[in-house]
Amino acid sequence: MNTIIDRFEKIKSKISSLKPSKTVNIIAVSKTFPLEYIQPLIDHGHLHFGENKVQEAMSKWTEQKKINQELKLHMIGKLQTNKAKDAVKLFDYIHSVDNQKLADNLSKHQKSLNKDLKYFIQINIGNEIQKSGIPVNELEGFYNYCINEINLNIKGLMIIPPNDENTDKYFKTLNELNKSLSLENLSMGMSADYLDAVRHGSNFVRVGSSIFGSRS
Numbered sequence: 456m457n458t459i460i461d462r463f464e465k466i467k468s469k470i471s472s473l474k475p476s477k478t479v480n481i482i483a484v485s486k487t488f489p490l491e492y493i494q495p496l497i498d499h500g501h502l503h504f505g506e507n508k509v510q511e512a513m514s515k516w517t518e519q520k521k522i523n524q525e526l527k528l529h530m531i532g533k534l535q536t537n538k539a540k541d542a543v544k545l546f547d548y549i550h551s552v553d554n555q556k557l558a559d560n561l562s563k564h565q566k567s568l569n570k571d572l573k574y575f576i577q578i579n580i581g582n583e584i585q586k587s588g589i590p591v592n593e594l595e596g597f598y599n600y601c602i603n604e605i606n607l608n609i610k611g612l613m614i615i616p617p618n619d620e621n622t623d624k625y626f627k628t629l630n631e632l633n634k635s636l637s638l639e640n641l642s643m644g645m646s647a648d649y650l651d652a653v654r655h656g657s658n659f660v661r662v663g664s665s666i667f668g669s670r671s
């Protein structure tokens with residue numbers, strides 16, 4: 456069997472051995488890899504793929520999505536407002552809604568393009584200065600604005616936790632925040648910690664290097 460598929464199937468079975476209460480979507484993070492390298496996993500029938508740059512994703516996936524309309528593309532990286540329109544055209548999910556100006560632009564463009572994407576609000580859980588995300592104390596106001604004022608279909612919360620020992624604590628906190636807003640979906644967990652994330656209720660794990668190998 457192809458190594459990519461082999462690794463993917465192992466991840467899938469590790470997740471299912473935890474007996475999660477809802478379906479866990481594995482987003483295969485294919486950033487930096489060319490389409491022909493990813494192709495075996497597409498042919499295997501996998502549908503969820505993640506990218507972190509609009510330009511790269513457009514050239515890689517535009518044709519592919521016409522051929523295979525079941526594919527779901529996830530924008531997981533920092534999204535600049537001036538790329539919002541292109542992002543709305545291509546992606547099905549945006550995990551990185553992290554400020555009002557971006558949210559306003561996404562709303563405007565999806566209306567004019569007659570689209571209805573699914574969104575996650577990215578939270579800056581460690582209140583790290585260098586990291587994007589909505590601070591926890593602004594979350595409720597921002598969430599209400601997104602759903603009531605600009606009709607963004609917010610599905611849940613997303614984090615890239617700080618690089619320290621407390622990942623478990625951050626996952627737990629995000630799960631609690633999600634519940635406090637009655638949100639159903641959580642985008643957390645990467646190659647190093649996706650099993651912990653699933654234990655804390657994540658149902659969208661973003662796994663790159665454990666499937667495709669290390670990025671140069």
Ligand SMILES: *Cc1c(COP(=O)(O)O)cnc(C)c1O
Nearest residue numbers: 484507531645646661662663664
């Ligand atoms: C690259 C990336 C991932 C995947 O990281 P791996 O450690 O390779 O699994 C997940 N989430 C985000 C936001 C990323 O940019």
